[in-house]
Amino acid sequence: MPQPNQIGYAAMSVCQIFSFRKKELLFFSVNSYGLNGMGLQSIELYYQMPKELINEATYICVLNACSHSGLVNEALSIFKTIEIETQRIYTTIIDCLSRALFFEEAQKLMEEFERLHIPALPMYPSATVLLANVDGSSGHIDKASDIKTQLYQSDTKKRIGLAWTVTNRQVYQFRAHDRSHPRSHEIKAELEKIANELIDHGHVFDAILCGHSEKIAIAWNFVVNPHTSKIQVTKNLRVCGDCHRATKLIAAIRQCEIIVSDANRIHHFYTNGQCSCNDYF
Structure with a gap:
């Protein structure tokens, strides 16, 4: 059965899932607001969540909500409070910066991640393409080309639409x-x-x-x-x-x-x- 956020009605999220446990309710609502472009509401709800209920998935949802609403400063503020910054969290904040055309800042975070994770973990295909696009937009055409060549030569397959x-x-x-x-x-x-x-x-x-x-x-x-x-x-x-x-x-x-x-x-x-x-x- 489709969930409310999957069919595009953010307002349904709270009124129809009142029977969920508190953690599921809050997480679902943060994600639902973000998917529907209601970034400020997602952030407001995130700050109401007890710390013990917040995990990697919650961070990704609220950062993604910021990314799709252009809330860069808010995203960076949340990112700085995260104690364990996983690859998926880095990917989400880099996506946020790149969408807002903060390419230099995105590049710095990528380099930071590589320094902190040696050898670097394999990137998701979308993150790899994002890295190439950031390099290209920053004038590093050769570097962007090398990254895309490596992607195409790897076993990574682009999903069929x-x-x-x-x-x-x-x-x-x-x-x-x-x-x-x-x-x-x-x-x-x-x-x-x-x-x-x-x-x-x-x-x-x-x-x-x-x-x-x-x-x-x-x-x-x-x-x-x-x-x-x-x-x-x-x-x-x-x-x-x-x-x-x-x-x-x-x-x-x-x-x-x-x-x-x-x-x-x-x-x-x-x-x-x-x-x-x-x-x-």
Whole structure:
């Protein structure tokens, strides 16, 4: 059964899980606020938690909430109070700094982690890519290229983009550039129709007819119900910039609220063409 934070309703978190134990309730709420871009509420709740209930997962949730709300100073303040700074905690605070374009500070933390953890622990693929992007943005092009080359030569595999949506009480799964659905020709036609509408409204694609899984899932919803007023999609990867801009416009053109839960947060795309993340993702 989907949890409230998974389907995009942060307000449900407290009122529907009152029977949880205190630790589970507080942790769930901190995480739920963060996923829905309510960073200040997440921080406020974090500071109300008894110290004995706070663990690595709690730190990661509140730092992630800061990361997706641009609350860099708040994140650094919390980070300085953490006694045991694990690799996952370092990765989260570095993500926060990088999103806010504090690349030099992010680089310093990476170097600090490497000094304190010799030999360095293997980085998560996302953290490795983040490191390369920080180096590239800081002008260290050769270093960034070396890191990406090492990643590609390793056994690390990039996950395939998957998206799930429910229509007529049935769950459908789509992958990037999916053509396996029995009605794929209708989905393709809908994607082309959507693309033309986007172009007419001034959208410029990063790639020709980007075939990411969430776009296919959205198109399928319109195939099944052309006049739907709400679409919900869950995705296993972070939504890309092109899909984010396109989905905002789709919601406005079709006057359909679209909720996309990606690997990092929950995006509410409203019919006025805005997203709950305020384009900070």
